[in-house]
Amino acid sequence: MCETGVDLGNGGPAGLPPHCDPCRENGEFYTIIVEGFVFLRTFLFRIGKNKETALKIIAVMASGVFFLLMAETLRAADEEEGTTPQTGFYVSFTPSAVGPFSIDTTSPGLSPGTTKTRWGVGMDGGLGYRYNDFRVEGQVMYGRNDADHVSFSGGGGDLSGYYDMWGATVNIFYDIPVGARFRPYVGAGLGGIRFKAHDITLTGFPPTCGSNTLFTYRLMAGISYALTDAWRLILGYRFMGIGGQQDYETGGVPLHGDPIHTHAVQAGMQFYF
Numbered sequence: 001m002c003e004t005g006v007d008l009g010n011g012g013p014a015g016l017p018p019h020c021d022p023c024r025e026n027g028e029f030y031t032i033i034v035e036g037f038v039f040l041r042t043f044l045f046r047i048g049k050n051k052e053t054a055l056k057i058i059a060v061m062a063s064g065v066f067f068l069l070m071a072e073t074l075r076a077a078d079e080e081e082g083t084t085p086q087t088g089f090y091v092s093f094t095p096s097a098v099g100p101f102s103i104d105t106t107s108p109g110l111s112p113g114t115t116k117t118r119w120g121v122g123m124d125g126g127l128g129y130r131y132n133d134f135r136v137e138g139q140v141m142y143g144r145n146d147a148d149h150v151s152f153s154g155g156g157g158d159l160s161g162y163y164d165m166w167g168a169t170v171n172i173f174y175d176i177p178v179g180a181r182f183r184p185y186v187g188a189g190l191g192g193i194r195f196k197a198h199d200i201t202l203t204g205f206p207p208t209c210g211s212n213t214l215f216t217y218r219l220m221a222g223i224s225y226a227l228t229d230a231w232r233l234i235l236g237y238r239f240m241g242i243g244g245q246q247d248y249e250t251g252g253v254p255l256h257g258d259p260i261h262t263h264a265v266q267a268g269m270q271f272y273f
Contacts, residue, residue: 089129094234094268096122098143103246104258110250113152115200117163120145122264126171130272135173139189142166143262147200161200161207165242167193167216175224185236187220195260197248206251214244224270232270239263 098120106112121144128137147159169191176184193216200208222236239261246257 087130087132088272089127090135090270090272092124092126092128092137092139092234092268092270094124094126094236094266096124096143096238096264096266098122098145099263099265100148101145101260101262103260105248105255106258107250107253107255109253110255111153113150113156115150115159116148117145118148122266124266124268128171128173130175133175133177135171135175135185135187137171137173137189138168139171139191140166140168141193143264150200150202157202159200159202162198163196163200164198165193165195167191169216169218171218171220173220181226182223183225183232184223185221189218189220191216191218193242195242195246208248208250208255210246210248210255212244212246214242214246216243217241222266230272232272234266234268234270236266237264238266 100117100119102117103115104112105115122141123143124139124141126137126139128135142165144162144164146162149158150156169189171187171189173185173187176186178184192213194211194213196211197209218238218240220236220238222234224232224234226232240263242260242262244259246260248255248257
């Protein structure tokens, strides 16, 4: 792929580097439109190499389009005979893939730094009650992300060690009544977690450790599909915020962490009884 940052509004494909095929036969480059009669205003942008930010924007836009199209498709498909969700108690089990997150830290004796993690795993288990299109659920959770690297003024490098979290939340869900077999849902929850750093170590420095009990909130959206009268398959997204200051220690020096935000993709099951 060609990382060109070329404004095609000035000269068109003639401004591309020689190794880029202007016909895009092999996917050499992609374009974005920032001005036109379909827009209320011109989108401001800056040419650069911040691919992570660009990918986040594209992912959010694609997710919105996907959910709109999926809701309409499922509404039409579910006009066929389906299975009405049960009213009553249910249990849920939801493994998740937890995306990388960052922890910004400050200390009286150390330079401010940013620690980043790798992709991690999570497990949620819940007991809930459904009434019509609403659900209330108590949920316990576990998650783990290995430390990846740290950066600070004048240094940084790869890390060993990991972060984990145990917690519990109370969640409220609304199952959007587009049909019986397919059901999009949205939800929110509040609770608390224990967040712990396990020997986060940069070569040549003492390990960072610490355990904190913190407030957490979460926002969820997804879709469920009725396999039978009792079993439903779940596919969804979860945003989780971890509030409050975290306190750690590095070689006897106190270290304070800022609030954390995590994103996860979830796939699991519900069983109604």
